[in-house]
Amino acid sequence: MVDAVVSVFLERLLNTLAEEGRILNEFRDQFEKLQNELQLMQCFLKDADKQKRKNQTLRGIMTNLRELIYEAEDILADCKLQSMEGNQSSATWLACIYSSKLQFQYQTGKRLKEINEKITGIKQNILSYLSPSMTNETGRIDANIDQMPRWSSPVYDHTLVVGLEGDTKKIKDWLFKADAVIQEIGIVGMGGLGKTTIAQKVFNDREMEDWFERRMWVSVSQTFSEEQIMRSILRSLGDASVGDDRGELLRKINQYLLGKRYLIVMDDVWSLDLSWWYKIYEGLPKGNGSSIIITTRNEEVAKRMRVTEERLHRPKFLDKDDSWLLFRKIAFAASGGECINSDFEIVGKEIVQKCKGLPLAIKAIGGLLLYKSHYREWRRIADNFRDELAENDDSVMASLQLSYDELPAYLKSCFLSFSLYPEDCVITKQQLVHWWIGEGFVPLRNRPSTEGGEDCFSGLTNRCLVEVVEKTYNGSIYSCKIHDMVRDLVITRAENDGFFKTDKGSRHLGINGYIDGKQLMNNHKLRALLSTTKTGEVNKITSRVTGKLSECRYLRVLDLCKSAFEMPISGLLCQVGSLQHLTYLSLSNTHPLIELPSSLKKLNNLQILDVSYCQSLKSVPSYLMNFKKLRILDASHCGSLEYFPKGLGRLSNLEVLLGFRPARSSQSEGCRIAELKNLTRLRTLGLHFKRDDEIGDDEVNALVNLQELQFLTISCFDSHGDGLVDKLDKLCPPRELHELCLQFYTGKVTPVWLNPISLHMLRYLSISSGNLEKLHPSFWGEANAVWRIEGLMLESLSDLQMKWEMVQQAMPSLRIVNASWCPELVSFPIDDVGFRGGVWAKGERRR
Structure with missing residues (x-):
């Protein structure tokens, strides 16, 4: 993916050259020469990346180029860092050169010259392996077209299922006929045929929700343990089951399911060694019409899990009509799933025929062509797909490989x-x-x-x-x-x-339960270290890892969320303070994080800081207010946090601020809500109020001019006194607001500003938990004003009364209604469920 590495580096380099003024001529010349060479290479790097799969020599050349770009990027980062350290007052680029660091100047200049010479030679070598057609002007035009995103949001329904109606009906009929013993059902077929999709369609079916008292979905990976499977079952039942042994886990499963009709889906089972399953199966309560669905590529696996031939379902390939329907729903999603050009239809049907009725292949190639708007691009994709199939007859992998290449x-x-x-x-x-x-x-x-x-x-x-x-x-x-x-x-x-790479020297590593300290030792290449644990699991960070972390000097991304530490977390954070290239730090859900140490004040390049769900965190350090590059600051769900420090208004690049707690009038060192008016780039804001003196009479307009603000959450959780409602009633959110969430609002009536005139751009409204009884008369609009709201969520509002007819009249654009635990909404045509596009469905996750 050399074209990706070059693309990232060029953007970083161009931004640096544009922003910095006083650059030593020798360094500027070298970086500009590097920039020019890489820009010339961009038009054929994509083809070279594709060709390297077939050419060992070209693969080696591209690997060398990639490593040189990474090294140049590290040099660029070091230069910027030296500049910041050399002259903090002006922070001009390479100010360090005018100080005593002549050795840095000499070594950097020498190495940049060597990199440029090598890249010039590499360019010629690459060109010698590519045909002239790959480096012509047409290729450059195609590359420019490809760089422009056509949509910034989903353009079709991701739950789209075509041609599986008969499959789901067959499985549902079997489930309804289950007798006193546990019924086993097998869905067997090759990868990409839609086995999991069928199981999901059945599992999420409204009739199945009503039929089964307990439903559990377990994804069985190729590397799993008996204990992991049992914990996954319990998580589906709402039990985290931390610290229990296997015997206790199985006992809990039995206890939860005893006397209940339940459904378990064991998705994607591979291994023929099923000793783990026999142990779990013996612990399951029998009877009551319970069922187990197994999806697998191996029919023998299903049979060993007690599936009989009568309950074995083998999905068929999609027929010609369903294949074309699925393809056009995706590839022509921009025109509502209808092909409006016969030339495109001819090429599309040619491509669909090569997919051989495999849904995954059809979706992948359809998603690729969704982004191709010219006929010549469709023709080229069809030819490339034919070539891929000539080398590999697996239509799924051929379509996926082509999608990656494109x-x-x-x-x-x-x-x-x-x-x-x-x-x-x-x-x-x-x-x-x-x-x-x-x-x-x-x-x-x-x-x-x-x-x-x-x-x-x-x-x-x-x-x-x-x-x-x-x-x-x-x-x-x-x-x-x-x-x-x-x-x-x-x-x-x-x-x-x-x-x-799993061995030493990888640039990106995941923490899945634990990480070996050897992978960090002297790993100057490492760019990202992230928590990749599954839901409900926790990472264990050892002292050995902490001691090696500071050696990863070019680390940009460090995500330690959901981690438990063998040593005091303060020791780890002192090591983090030495990682001065760090741009993203997540300590979300780490306990007990009480404070951020002063060692972190060196992280001047930080753009994202996430300390959400750190319940013991008592304060946000004042040095964060000097992090000029900070774009995202998330301190949501920090129950012990009192307030933010003064100076927040200086963070002019801030785009997301969550969990903001303003200081009270008596807390002079804290940040008041008035400072938010300076954060003109804010797109997402989460406010948490507890008392009325957190909003001054002269601060009620603090938000009104935040014209970029699209998402606003106001929470009054654990608030005190009646005066807060009066203050919130005077608060003025910006008129351009796109989505509003009111949580734990203590008033009996909604704020007067919550009306279709004051918030004429509002598209989504969520009100959850609180004392709300009715909506202010202004909510229903005046002078024929109506809401543009498309989605409405009402949750845990036990006293709220409103008429469905009035909602329909005031919100003619309404598409989504999600109402739950609102017993007084007697006129709503819902029973603790949600309404979406004419179909009643269970409520989904809140933002």
Whole structure:
């Protein structure tokens, strides 16, 4: 993925050259020469990356180029750091050169010259292996087209299922007929055929939710243990089961399921050694019409798990019509799933025929073509797909490989990020986006970094390379995973392209339960170290790891969320303070984090700091207010945090601020809400109020001019006194607000400003937990004003009364309603469920 490495480095270099004024001519000349050479190479690097799979010599050349770019990037980072240390007052680039650090000047200049000479030679070598057609102007035009994202959000329904209606009905009929013993059902077929999709469709079916009292989904990876399976079952039942042995785990499972009709899905079972399953099976209560669904590629596995021939389902390939329907729903999603050009239809049907009815292959190639708007691009993809199939008759892997080859450079690194996560791991979008921003994978292009990160994520989901697992109530994606066949491709490409290696010297490492200190020893290459544990699991960080962390001097990304430490966490954080290139630090859900030590004040390059869910954290240090590059600060769900320090308004680049707690009038050293008016780049803001004197009479307009603000959360959890409601009633959110969440609001009536005139751009509204009884008359609009709200969530509002007819009248654009635990909403046509596009469905995760 040399084109990706070059793309990231060039953006970083161009930004540096543009921002810094006083640059030593010798260094500027070398960096500008490097910039020119790489820009000339960009138009054919993508083809060279593809060709290296077939040419061992070219592969070696590209590897050398990649390593040189990484080294140049490290030199650039060192120069900027030396500049900051050499002249903190002006912070001009390479101010260190005018000080006593002549050795740094000499060595850096010498090495840059050597890098430039080698890259010039490499360019000629690469060109000698490529045909002229790969380096012509047409290739450059195609590359420019490919770099422009067409959509910054999902453009089709990710739950789309085509041609499996008969399969799901067959399985459901079997489930309804289960007798007194446990019924085993097997879904067997090759990878990419839709086995898991069928099981998910059945598992999430409304009738199945009503039929079974307990439902459990277990993803069985190729590397698993009996204990992990039992813990996964218990997590599905809402029990974290920390510290229990296997005997106790099995006893708990039996206790939870005793006397209940339950459904267990064992997804993607591989091993023929099923001793683990026999032990679990014996501990399950029998009877009551319970069932177990097993999905596997190996029919023998299903039979050994007691599936009879009568309950064995073998999904068929999609027929011609369903294959075309699925393809056009994705490839032509921009036009509502309808092909409006006969030339495109001819090429599309040619491609679909080569997919041989495999849904995963059809979705992958359809997602790729969604981003191709010219006929010549479709024709080229069809020809390349034919060539891939000539080398590998597996249509799924051929389509996935082609999808990877066609990714824009900036998306390749994002895609390879999934190689760090274990099989079947559910990953939050937030962690991915933060990582990509921190390591510079996201091209900024004069836009907010968070917006760019969201675009990258949508680029992968729209291409069907990433599967959606969980959404928020408004339809935005919360978590995801990748198909095991996609993971096979990711791991192969990550290893071949030097993104992730299990041995020493990897640039990216995941912490899955624990990490070997040897992998950190003298690892100057390491760029990212992240927690990749599955849901409900905890990392164990040893003192050996802590001692080696400071040796990873070029580390950009450090995510230690959900970690337990053998030593005091303060010792670890002192080591982190030496990582001056760090841009993203997550200590989320680490205990007991009481304070951030002064050693972290050296992290002047920090862009993202996440200390959310650190319940023992008492304060935010004042030195954070000097981190001018900080874009994201998340201190949400920190129960012991009193207030933020003064100076927050100086963080002019801040885009996301969560968990902000303003100081009271008596806390002179704390930050007042008035400082927020200076944060003009804020896109997401989370406020937590407890008392009325946290909002002064002259501060009620503090938010009104935050024109970039799109998402606002106001929480009054654990608030005191009645005066806070009066203050909040006077608060003025910006008119351009896109989404509003009110949590634990203590008033009986909604604020007067919550109306379709004051918030005329509002699209999503969530009100949860509190004393709310009714909505202010202004909520329903005046002078024929109506809401533009598309999604509404009402949760845990035991006293709220409102009429469904009035909601329909005031919100004509409403598409999503999610209401739960609101017993007084008697006129709503729902029973503790949600309404979405005409279909009643269970509520989804809150933002």
